Amino acid sequence: MAAPFSDAVDCHAVGTSSELSEDSVAVSSLEWGFPGLPPVLHDFSLHLPGGSRCLLLGGNGAGKTTLLQVLAGKHMVGKDVVRIIGRSAFHDIKLTSTGELAYLGPQWRRTIASAGHDIPLQGDIGAGDMIWRVEGVDPNRRQLLVDLLGIDKNWRLNKVSDGQRRRVQICMGLLKPFQVLLLDEITVDMDVLGRLDLLNFLKEESERRHATILYATHIFDGLEPWITHVAHVANGKLVRGAKVEDVPELKRNKKLLTTAEAWLRHDRDSSQHVPEPSAQKQSTMPLMPSKHMAFYR
Numbered sequence: 543m544a545a546p547f548s549d550a551v552d553c554h555a556v557g558t559s560s561e562l563s564e565d566s567v568a569v570s571s572l573e574w575g576f577p578g579l580p581p582v583l584h585d586f587s588l589h590l591p592g593g594s595r596c597l598l599l600g601g602n603g604a605g606k607t608t609l610l611q612v613l614a615g616k617h618m619v620g621k622d623v624v625r626i627i628g629r630s631a632f633h634d635i636k637l638t639s640t641g642e643l644a645y646l647g648p649q650w651r652r653t654i655a656s657a658g659h660d661i662p663l664q665g666d667i668g669a670g671d672m673i674w675r676v677e678g679v680d681p682n683r684r685q686l687l688v689d690l691l692g693i694d695k696n697w698r699l700n701k702v703s704d705g706q707r708r709r710v711q712i713c714m715g716l717l718k719p720f721q722v723l724l725l726d727e728i729t730v731d732m733d734v735l736g737r738l739d740l741l742n743f744l745k746e747e748s749e750r751r752h753a754t755i756l757y758a759t760h761i762f763d764g765l766e767p768w769i770t771h772v773a774h775v776a777n778g779k780l781v782r783g784a785k786v787e788d789v790p791e792l793k794r795n796k797k798l799l800t801t802a803e804a805w806l807r808h809d810r811d812s813s814q815h816v817p818e819p820s821a822q823k824q825s826t827m828p829l830m831p832s833k834h835m836a837f838y839r
């Protein structure tokens with residue numbers, strides 16, 4: 543089994559200093575946590591050049607979704623801390639409204655102000671109504687995506703499978719040509735062909751338009767020839783971030799899964815030696831009656 547940490551490459555920057563001036567994604571010493579809670583992301587720096595396709599890798603709870611949401615401008619951070627194509631992800635709302643910055647998250651949700659939070663999007667809406675009503679879209683690009691994703695414009699979103707609904711979500715997210723695309727485990731419901739076709743499309747887009755993709759996933763099938771960079775996160779920190787050819791373990795093990803397994807086992811073993819900060823607190827809490835627990839099941 544590999545013991546990767548002695549071989550760890552530059553943990554803070556992906557790319558050389560000459561490339562950094564052209565970074566499409568630039569995160570500098572990011573520190574972020576949910577309000578009233580300790581930081582989830584600590585001293586996090588990551589730089590990705592245009593045209594890169596980076597796998598964001600880490601165990602459950604490592605901080606991948608939180609990072610992608612900060613990069614997508616969903617949480618406020620300092621103007622210089624997160625820069626997407628040279629602009630602040632949170633403060634420059636044109637980044638998302640133009641589609642230059644696109645984010646596809648795990649669940650398709652919509653903010654309903656009266657409900658006070660996001661709710662899953664599952665209303666009786668036609669796929670065609672959604673896709674054809676987006677303004678300012680190149681009709682050829684739209685048709686290409688609809689064909690690629692095998693979407694039937696008569697689908698009703700409340701009467702299709704999870705994978706079909708996901709295809710409509712992906713289509714909507716890609717209608718406008720992106721410069722930076724953030725993907726959070728979006729291919730999980732897709733069948734093998736749909737996933738591979740989508741990966742091919744995205745690779746072609748990033749090569750042709752020099753667009754950057756950051757992709758968080760636990761599914762590594764078919765990713766070896768697709769990724770150009772890898773960023774490994776554990777406990778909210780970047781453990782390693784580098785070009786694929788600069789990661790010694792990936793040179794030795796052609797299978798990404800073998801390397802990822804070794805890294806994640808190391809993360810898990812390391813975290814088992816750190817005492818849970820909340821463990822002491824929990825032990826002093828009154829026991830919750832089982833009828834109350836039933837509410838959460």
Ligand SMILES: Nc1ncnc2c1ncn2[C@@H]1O[C@H](COP(=O)(O)OP(=O)(O)OP(=O)(O)O)[C@@H](O)[C@H]1O
Pocket residue numbers: 576579582600601602603604605606607608609
């Ligand atoms: N809404 C929230 N409020 C408080 N803490 C949260 C919230 N969402 C996530 N966290 C915490 O932030 C940490 C990072 O979570 P995150 O969802 O970013 O992990 P992840 O790497 O995406 O995990 P997974 O692989 O399971 O999707 C976890 O410890 C989690 O408990």
